[in-house]
Amino acid sequence: MSMVIEPIIGRYAHITIEGVSHRIYFEESGSGIPLLCLHTAGAHSSQYRHLMCDAAVTDRFRVLAFDLPWHGKSNPPPGWQDQEYRLTSAFYVAAIRAFVEAMALERPVVMGCSMGGRVVVRLAMQCGADLRAVIGLEGSDHPSPWYDDSWLDRPEFLRGDFCAALVSGLVAPRSPDEFRWETLWHYYQSGPDVFKGDMHFYRTDSEYRAERADTHGCPVYLMTGEYDYSCTPQLTRESAARIPAAEAIIMRDLGHFPMSENPGRFRDYLLPVLTRIEERR
Amino acid sequence: MNDDISRAIQTLPDRVNADHRLTRIGRYCSTEFLLAAGEASFHIQVERGRITQVLPGPRRMRAWSFALRGAPDAWRHFWQPVPAVGFNDIFAMCRYGHLHIDGDVGPLLENLRFIKEVIALPRGDIAGDAP
Numbered sequence: 135m136s137m138v139i140e141p142i143i144g145r146y147a148h149i150t151i152e153g154v155s156h157r158i159y160f161e162e163s164g165s166g167i168p169l170l171c172l173h174t175a176g177a178h179s180s181q182y183r184h185l186m187c188d189a190a191v192t193d194r195f196r197v198l199a200f201d202l203p204w205h206g207k208s209n210p211p212p213g214w215q216d217q218e219y220r221l222t223s224a225f226y227v228a229a230i231r232a233f234v235e236a237m238a239l240e241r242p243v244v245m246g247c248s249m250g251g252r253v254v255v256r257l258a259m260q261c262g263a264d265l266r267a268v269i270g271l272e273g274s275d276h277p278s279p280w281y282d283d284s285w286l287d288r289p290e291f292l293r294g295d296f297c298a299a300l301v302s303g304l305v306a307p308r309s310p311d312e313f314r315w316e317t318l319w320h321y322y323q324s325g326p327d328v329f330k331g332d333m334h335f336y337r338t339d340s341e342y343r344a345e346r347a348d349t350h351g352c353p354v355y356l357m358t359g360e361y362d363y364s365c366t367p368q369l370t371r372e373s374a375a376r377i378p379a380a381e382a383i384i385m386r387d388l389g390h391f392p393m394s395e396n397p398g399r400f401r402d403y404l405l406p407v408l409t410r411i412e413e414r415r
Numbered sequence: 416m417n418d419d420i421s422r423a424i425q426t427l428p429d430r431v432n433a434d435h436r437l438t439r440i441g442r443y444c445s446t447e448f449l450l451a452a453g454e455a456s457f458h459i460q461v462e463r464g465r466i467t468q469v470l471p472g473p474r475r476m477r478a479w480s481f482a483l484r485g486a487p488d489a490w491r492h493f494w495q496p497v498p499a500v501g502f503n504d505i506f507a508m509c510r511y512g513h514l515h516i517d518g519d520v521g522p523l524l525e526n527l528r529f530i531k532e533v534i535a536l537p538r539g540d541i542a543g544d545a546p
Contacts, residue, residue, distance in 0.1 A: 280510045290524045299527035303504020307497050360500050363510040 142186045144207075151203070151232045152225060158233065159207035160200035164192025167266065167412060168242035170234065171199040172250030174272075174391065175336055176297055176329030177320040178206025181247065184397030190405055194412055195243070200233050202226075204328050219331035223339045226253050227260060243411055245269035248390060249336040251365065252277075255354065255377065256342050262352030267411045269404075270356045272365040272390045275342040275373040280364055283337075291330040294322035304390035306361035309399075317394045347377045353414070354380035355407050359388030383407070417487050420452045421471070423494060423537035427459065428466040430536050438464040441529035446522035449482035450534065452490050456482075464529065481518040483534070488546040489513040496539045505531060 144161045161179050163186035171182040179199035186197050201208035204219050211217075230253070234242055243266045246254045251273020258268045281300075290296040298321035305314045321329065354377050358370040367384045374382035385392060385403045392400040431437055441464030449472065450457045456472035458479055470477075485493070485508060492502035492513070501511035508514035516523070523530055 280506065285520070285524065288521075288524055290527070296524065296527055299531060300506075302528070302531065303506050307503045361503060361507070363501065363504075363507040366510070 140183070140187050141192065142183065146207075147200075147233075147236060149232050149236045151229045154211050156203045156211060156229075157209045158200050158203070160198060160233070160237075161186065162196060162198040163187065164194075165196050166192075166194045167196065168237075168239040169195040169197045169408075170230070170239065170242045170244045171197060171393075172230070172244065172246030172253065173199065173201065173205065174248035174250060175332030176205075176324040178323070180206070180320060181317070181391065181394040183394075185393055185401075185404075188397075188401060190401070191408065195408065198237065198239070202229060204325060204331065206323075210325075219328060221249075221332045221335040221339075223253070223256060223335060226335060227256055230257060231261065241266045243267045243269065243408075245271065246273065247271035247393065248273070248365065249332055249340070251356070252336065252340045252342070255373070256340070258349035258352045258354050258377075259342065259344070259347060262348075262350035265352045267353040267355065267414070268349075269407065270354065271392055272358050272362050272370075273356050273373070274365045274369040275347075275376060277337050277340055278365070278369055279337045286330055286333060286337075292326040294324055297321040297324060297329045301364075301390065304362060304364055305395045306359055306387055306389035308387045309389065309395040313395050313397065317391045320394075343376060349378055349380075352379070353411070355383060356380060357383045357385060357392070357403060357407070359385045359390060359392050361387075361389040364390055417452055417455050419541055420455065420487055420490055421457075423490075423540045424450060424457050424459070425469055426540070427469060427533060427536060431464075431466045431533055437529070437532060440464070440532065441526060444522065444526035444529050446480045446526075447478070448522065448530070449479040449484075449518075451482060451484040452487045455487070459533075461533075466533070479518065480522045481516060481520050483514060483516055485514040491541050491546045493535075494537045494539070494541045498538075505534070 142161050142163045147158050149158050173181050178201045182199045204210045251270035254268035254270045255275045298318040356370045356374050371382045374380040445462050447460045458470040460468040
């Protein structure tokens with residue numbers, strides 16, 4: 135009998151965010167420069183499993199990813215049954231900073247996708263001096279909703295199969311079927327209303343366009359798949375033009391979930407960026 | 416001129432009804448929607464995941480729930496084996512202005528995976544390169 139055990143280690147940490155203790159699930163792999171990865175709306179950290187098993191990354195970087203409260207294996211806060219979950223910019227940034235502090239990550243690289251790619255822009259502006267770099271995958275500096283607000287009030291948002299079908303076209307046509315459907319499975323798995331709660335952040339509470347954007351010397355890499363119609367290549371380029379030390383990289387044959395929908399293709403784009411970050415002291 | 420599109424749509428009943436995987440996904444779907452390609456239009460009637468009728472339009476005083484309206488060439492792009500950026504999904508086409516959805520989106524959203532997979536079935540049927 136043969137067996138393969140991945141190098142990923144998963145653990146739970148009790149971390150206080152905005153005064154409330156949360157039981158947070160996180161995974162990590164590798165050693166070196168801390169590389170903190172943020173999952174997309176309505177999903178969880180498994181999106182980064184390929185990166186965590188890629189020796190070309192883990193030989194140089196300590197890759198970590200945590201599930202936001204309400205997501206994956208992280209708990210919602212006690213009393214969740216009486217609350218409506220709505221992710222805000224303030225809570226999202228507080229959660230990331232609390233995790234970085236709790237894990238004592240020194241000048242980490244923070245890489246997020248979709249809503250994670252949006253929040254890293256905010257992080258760079260708020261605490262860029264404490265970061266080595268940020269990478270926004272499918273990220274921009276402001277909301278650009280592509281479906282009508284009225285859809286959010288429909289009961290379909292309670293259903294994982296609907297959330298998956300809503301985002302299914304954001305996977306590029308050439309992405310391998312196995313990984314396309316694994317990416318969509320994460321949306322099938324979400325608790326009811328969690329994806330919708332994340333949409334509050336992604337569609338409303340993440341306007342970061344600033345006349346005088348300042349990332350305090352923190353490089354910002356905005357990497358977007360050409361098939362992404364949520365964060366389009368054009369939105370990415372426009373955002374990069376507004377942010378100092380930002381660079382837009384458009385990735386061919388990729389969509390909105392590069393790390394999970396086509397990991398082999400994505401690493402061709404990511405590895406050179408990681409090398410540049412590593413070489414920059 | 417749009418015979419290729421008409422032919423592609425007329426294949427839907429046989430394809431869907433023979434596909435148990437698809438009829439299972441669509442088992443809660445009963446509606447009649449409109450697919451319009453320029454001036455040409457088709458009423459597509461669905462009963463519990465099976466396509467019961469495809470009627471060429473326009474039809475006087477016949478109701479439909481939601482309509483997907485695109486130019487013939489937009490549908491030809493959509494049905495390429497590997498669609499170009501902006502044409503790989505109905506929502507991609509909406510985002511880039513190649514498709515308009517109107518009417519009652521309820522039946523579409525309630526059965527989103529099913530409807531998306533049904534209308535993607537002719538992918539690869541349209542001969543030749545992208546228009």
